[in-house]
Amino acid sequence: MNLKRRMLIACWIAFLSPAVRGGESVLYSITDQSVAYPATNRPVKASIAEYKTEIFAVNPETGSKRLAFSDANAGFLLLPGGALKGGIVAAGASIFAVAADRQAWANEHHEPDAVYQLSTDGSGKARRIFDLEGEAGARRNFSHLFVNPSGSKIGHLNYLSGKTYLLIHDTATGKLLRKIALRYGSEERTGWRFGSVEEIGWMPDGKRIFFAIGMSGDTDDAFWTAPSSPIGTYVMNEDADTAERLAPEAALHPKGPGMQADANAGAALIGVLPNGQYLFSDHENASAAGHNQTRLYALDLAKKTQKIFPLQAEGDPGSFHLSLSGKMLASTFTQKKQANLIAPSSVSVWTLELESDKPLKLLSFPAHDETPDGSWMNLIGWLEDQ
Numbered sequence: 001m002n003l004k005r006r007m008l009i010a011c012w013i014a015f016l017s018p019a020v021r022g023g024e025s026v027l028y029s030i031t032d033q034s035v036a037y038p039a040t041n042r043p044v045k046a047s048i049a050e051y052k053t054e055i056f057a058v059n060p061e062t063g064s065k066r067l068a069f070s071d072a073n074a075g076f077l078l079l080p081g082g083a084l085k086g087g088i089v090a091a092g093a094s095i096f097a098v099a100a101d102r103q104a105w106a107n108e109h110h111e112p113d114a115v116y117q118l119s120t121d122g123s124g125k126a127r128r129i130f131d132l133e134g135e136a137g138a139r140r141n142f143s144h145l146f147v148n149p150s151g152s153k154i155g156h157l158n159y160l161s162g163k164t165y166l167l168i169h170d171t172a173t174g175k176l177l178r179k180i181a182l183r184y185g186s187e188e189r190t191g192w193r194f195g196s197v198e199e200i201g202w203m204p205d206g207k208r209i210f211f212a213i214g215m216s217g218d219t220d221d222a223f224w225t226a227p228s229s230p231i232g233t234y235v236m237n238e239d240a241d242t243a244e245r246l247a248p249e250a251a252l253h254p255k256g257p258g259m260q261a262d263a264n265a266g267a268a269l270i271g272v273l274p275n276g277q278y279l280f281s282d283h284e285n286a287s288a289a290g291h292n293q294t295r296l297y298a299l300d301l302a303k304k305t306q307k308i309f310p311l312q313a314e315g316d317p318g319s320f321h322l323s324l325s326g327k328m329l330a331s332t333f334t335q336k337k338q339a340n341l342i343a344p345s346s347v348s349v350w351t352l353e354l355e356s357d358k359p360l361k362l363l364s365f366p367a368h369d370e371t372p373d374g375s376w377m378n379l380i381g382w383l384e385d386q
Helices: 003-016 102-106
Strands: 024-032 052-058 065-070 076-078 088-091 094-101 114-118 126-131 142-147 153-160 163-170 176-181 195-202 208-215 232-237 268-272 278-284 293-300 305-309 316-322 328-336 345-353 358-368 375-384
Touching (some): 024 345, 052 076, 088 375, 094 102, 208 268, 268 316, 278 316, 293 316, 316 375
Antiparallel strands (some): 024 052, 024 375, 052 065, 088 094, 094 114, 142 153, 163 176, 293 305, 345 358
């Protein structure tokens, strides 16, 4: 091996290897396409309106904020949550993202083409891991990027030849490790027949994968209360071809006076706590107060006990992310200025200390513009401080 190649490998090992485990920071991105950015250092030959995404890390203990990554001078543009579900994810001290070629995007070819590992030091460096699969003459149906706890494997969903596939790659080499036609139980229904896979991720052991099937429509299966409905949370071994329910869906909803779970929405698994309990959120039907309510709760499935956590912030809660240690939760709260969905919103980011139930308002974005030609904030998750 020549000297130049050894030096290159050494540089990438330093880039990829996490430092000694320290604190945890909340990771979020701001995407803006409301301005025409200059074409300096870009393959695009003219000033055009295009995305610019900046990723920031905020330490909830100190409040300090730093720029982790910007695609301002990259040959690609990031596609975060505002444009694509699960477009940017983090694990340990690493950030991964799906991106589109800037020149292709400028030529109206608006679809992702590759997955990258991003530097976290504000330098803007990135490494292309693998290209996304596609079919001739058709748009890529990529979705749901997710990464295992160590950052060594990354997965996503892709709809190919009439089936939904789960694809898993090695992050160091980009090698495709698994391509699985997504199934649950003994049936080959993929979720797209009625609705979609709502969430997917690795369990804390790094060996098992969970995913949640959500549905909508007028069929009998559109409600989880129906005996034949596949709505629910499933768990599968990484090397298995089928998945089994985590528990009957009815057992995953919180119970108590005045609680009534929405019949066509499954409970949403957020993560697993250090004590082995499962952290969920659930959307309930209109309460006596006249509005729908989101519940945040932990379930001990073996003991059949629950703990409901307070959501002490104004607005509509969402985008829940459990910290790497499992001790903190980050989430967004959105307040609409008007009832229509494209009106500017106020978005705030809160953390919740799960042991003490102590909330903390971390960030606030007043009159945040979420219109298609404006800007948006995307809560990514947690990053291990180096």
